[in-house]
Amino acid sequence: MGMACASPDRSRGCAVSAQRTNPRGLPGAKERVHHDAMRSRTPKFAALTTIRGRDILRVRAFGVELASVWHSGLVCHTGFFVHSRFSRFAMKSKGLFRELARIIGEDGVLWRQEDLMLYEYDALSSVRQPDVVVFPRKTEHVVQIAKLALRHDLPLVARGAGTGLSGGSVATEGGILLVFSRMKRILEIDLENQRARVQPGVVNLDLSLAVADAGYYFAPDPSSQKACTIGGNVAENSGGPHTLAYGVTTNHVLALEVVLPDGEVIHTGASHWDRPGYDLTGVFVGSEGTLGIITEATVRLSRKPEAVKTLLAIYDQVVGATRTVAAITARGITPAALEMMDGFCLRAVEEATHAGYPMDCAAVLLIEVEGLKEAVEEHADEIEAVCRENQAREVRRAKSAEERDLLWKGRKTAFGALGRISPNYYVQDGVIPRTRLPEMLEFIGSIEKKFDLHIGNIFHAGDGNLHPLIMYDERNREQTARVGKAAREIIMRCVEMGGSITGEHGVGLEKSDLMPLIFSAVDLELMGRIKNLFNPQGRLNPGKLLPTGKMCGELRGGLAGGGPV
């Protein structure tokens, strides 16, 4: 089950805001008192550190770390030789560490328990540790590491910023985690041909900022764009608020350089023409790191529109907002973005961002139209009329770029804002035909009552992509189990309505066992054959995307441990 997480990749200082009211790693007063007491009892040959609120006693002798003992006493490991789990890696770790260090240098390898903890989850609440984390700087490093993993039969998992909401970059079977935070160079910008060639670790927003002054941008804009990487976007085929008009990532990727699990490098697509033959770029986009490791991407840059108008339609009843969505597109207008937030989420967002959202309404629509100046004015007037026909109490227009940015800031940081009011929440990601939004909202309301839970609603309404956010406290196991059931009923309803189990957060680890709901056995078998072709031993990102037969309930921690989905 997916859950927006505090700061998925703390090591990168990710800008995504908090899910937990007391984020792990920031001990409260009680923890500090306990820690001080522990410190006073620590013997001289040991050192006490606190990582994510847990005390670790590191015992050293002759300059070597012999053991790390967690204060809970649950986990202990000795240097590099005895690991907390008996993984394939643990058996050979010392030699492997040396080999990895030879390839990328010692500063490119992390293996200590406390370092690995930073990489044991993404924005999903499931927890599994890799055995080693490596930071390649160039394609050749990835090639060498892939060959090494092949020789030693180790799992290999790629990771961008770790903002994924379906557990895609969690190393479910341990092994080597390749983190792309040191491959973040924009290699080439070709404005005349509207192309950019980038390394996979480039942060989504950084690419748009790099070409902004010249009047260009990279269109896919996930709400996590301040942190997530182009490699992650390609692997997840990510969308965002502007997907309605500009499509998802696949519509903006022209060519890829990919390292296969045996270390072979292939090039797909082309930056200037359509290559004949099979569309291998399309095969890799959305493959969630299960077919190959993306080491370079050539992407399309879009020209900024001449004019933009941002409208905020305010409703006293949710149904008015949902009816407006279908009514706008029925008039033949395709806004660039058409987002919905209900009153519950709005209040949390306004308290966190002071973006100017009303505190007393049932829902708002954030609507954006772009294009030529005259057309934009005309469409904005038409949209305003549709909103009023559907009982909008007020329709505001952003008067300046600052006001527009503030409204979007509120929308894009909404998940984080909800983290201020609930210890945990689960983000569902489903799709339905947008004409059925009113019916779906009613259904979610009935689920809220049935399971006695609070559910906030934030939708990419224009393309029928729902994100119901279910509030809970993971310390309450019984409530956590109810959240799992509620989330499952919502996703089943999406499927019954002719929709999908995910709109943009991907399948990952979380929803692989739901794939048979939308694909036939024949479809799945064919996908399995494609996977086997590129990833014959299944070592690349194991346990993701395709059904494994193992439920995610087998993972420890949070909803995944308690919820049935």
Ligand SMILES: Cc1cc2nc3c(=O)[nH]c(=O)nc-3n(C[C@H](O)[C@H](O)[C@H](O)COP(=O)(O)OP(=O)(O)OC[C@H]3O[C@@H](n4cnc5c(N)ncnc54)[C@H](O)[C@@H]3O)c2cc1C
């Ligand atoms: C607050 C918040 C808001 C979000 N909003 C959106 C949204 O609006 N739209 C949306 O689509 N998603 C959204 N997401 C989900 C997430 O940000 C996207 O899926 C994003 O594309 C993940 O990028 P990442 O760099 O963090 O990838 P990671 O989470 O690190 O990895 C995601 C997947 O990509 C694979 N991968 C990463 N790099 C590579 C590579 N170089 N080669 C091969 N595989 C690779 C990983 O193995 C994993 O399977 C949101 C997440 C959060 C926390």
